[in-house]
Amino acid sequence: MARSRRVFSTLLAGLIGGVLLLGGAALAQGKTTIQVYTTLLPESLAEFKAAFEAENSEIELIWRRESTGVLTARIAAEGENARADAIWGLAVTSMLDFKKRGLLQPYAPKNLAEVRPAFRDPDPVPSWVGMEAWAAAVCFNTIEAAKLGLPKPTSWHDLTDPRFKGKITFSNPAASGTGYFHVSAWIQIFGEAKAWDFMEKLHPNVAIYEPSGTRPCRHAATGEFPVGISYELAGMIEKGKGAPIEILLMKEGGGWDMDTAAILKNAPHPAEAQKLMDFAASRKANTLYAKWVPQVAIDGIATPPANYPEGVAASMIKNDFGWASENRDRILKAWSERFEKK
Incomplete structure (x- = not known):
């Protein structure tokens, strides 16, 4: 009898554990993970990730950070077989090269009308959008x-x-x-x-x-x-x-130069990448950029910090x-x- 109770307890524990695992898997399946390439300062990444995920709770953002040269070479080598979904923070000159190679997926973020003309690809549906300069x-x-x-x-x-x-x-x-x-x-x-x-x-x-x-x-x-x-x-x-x-x-x-954001062609999760671009071009994101760099893509957001010279925007x-x-x-x-x- 004691042995039977032990066997029953073991089976019950296994059943409960299986249910919990299945439940956890179901929860995990409810959140899509996207890979995002960046060259931004490591100190800024946690704040940017938290802000994006707060508005897109169904998405988990995983950063893949490299220096500009290394990241540019990697994306060029991957070609149309993108291993990430998007880029959030890379020099515009790299983006221009990728656009020429056909490695970017054009997309017009919801807030595009507020983005300064100098901070976006001039095509009606832009291949990239600027962040800060x-x-x-x-x-x-x-x-x-x-x-x-x-x-x-x-x-x-x-x-x-x-x-x-x-x-x-x-x-x-x-x-x-x-x-x-x-x-x-x-x-x-x-x-x-x-x-x-x-x-x-x-x-x-x-x-x-x-x-x-x-x-x-x-x-x-x-x-x-x-x-x-x-x-x-x-x-x-x-x-x-x-x-x-x-x-x-x-x-x-x-x-001047600027960081930019874009969706990679053949991104594994294009719908989620579009949500990332919507956020990257938003007033919320530009407010975050302004904590690090005063010249951002949307007018009227940045408050120049101490010792910042007057007239920079006009000088660009x-x-x-x-x-x-x-x-x-x-x-x-x-x-x-x-x-x-x-």
């Missing part, structure tokens, strides 16, 4: 400049003044995305011939071409070199640390990203032949 600026150490008698530049051409010889640092456009957006913007602003003439005159004044877009501003912050051609966020960070710098925007305007040129992407190899080859030996 960073823009050209000059970091200018006021203390060191005063010691050296250097005037505060207001135009890119002011930086060709012989008084700046050996006093400027800039990023190598072959190694730095920031460096390339400067060079491609100068060509768009001045025209091809005048832009190369400008860079020829700037070259003697550049002490170092750095592999990073941030380092020129760091040099200016320490005073090692009083002028750094960089971007506004790098200046904001250094000024926030107490560096005696001004963040200058040149009167001609300047280049109408950047032809398609042209910049298509001409990248040619421009970098020409730049390297002229200036890389320094």
Whole structure:
């Protein structure tokens, strides 16, 4: 009898366990998991995931994070056999390449009308939508400049003044995305011939071409070199640390770059990927982006943080990203032949 009770108890426990497992499986089946590629800061990912899932409780978002170069190569290698559903946070130049290869699925998010024209693929049904951007600026150490008698530049051409010889640092456009957006913007602003003439005159004044877009501003912050051609966020960070710098925007305007979102062609879960795009282009998402970068895709959301310069949005040129992407190899080859030996 005791043995029978033990057998019965064992069978009952197994039955209950099976029911619980089936129930858990049913619950799991009620939530769709999507894979999302990104290059965004790791510190931001948990907040973005939580906000998306709060509005889409039937979806679980799994991040697949890589650096820009690695992720771009991976998506290109996967081709139309996408292993993820979407991209949320990748440079626009990569997206343009993917669009050209036919690797993106066009989709118009519900909030598309609110997205600034410069922050979206111009096609009526866009292949990608922008998120946030960073823009050209000059970091200018006021203390060191005063010691050296250097005037505060207001135009890119002011930086060709012989008084700046050996006093400027800039990023190598072959190694730095920031460096390339400067060079491609100068060509768009001045025209091809005048832009190369400008860079020829700037070259003697550049002490170092750095592999990073941030380092020129760091040099200016320490005073090692009083002028750094960089971007506004790098200046904001250094000024926030107490560096005696001004963040200058040149009167001609300047280049900029942005992160973007898109659906991959042949995504395993296209309906859920569309919901991700709806969120990525929403006011809620742009409010989250604005915590990290002030220039976002929807007007009237971002409140500029302390030390952020005025007039950045107005300084951002109408950047032809398609042209910049298509001409990248040619421009970098020409730049390297002229200036890389320094």
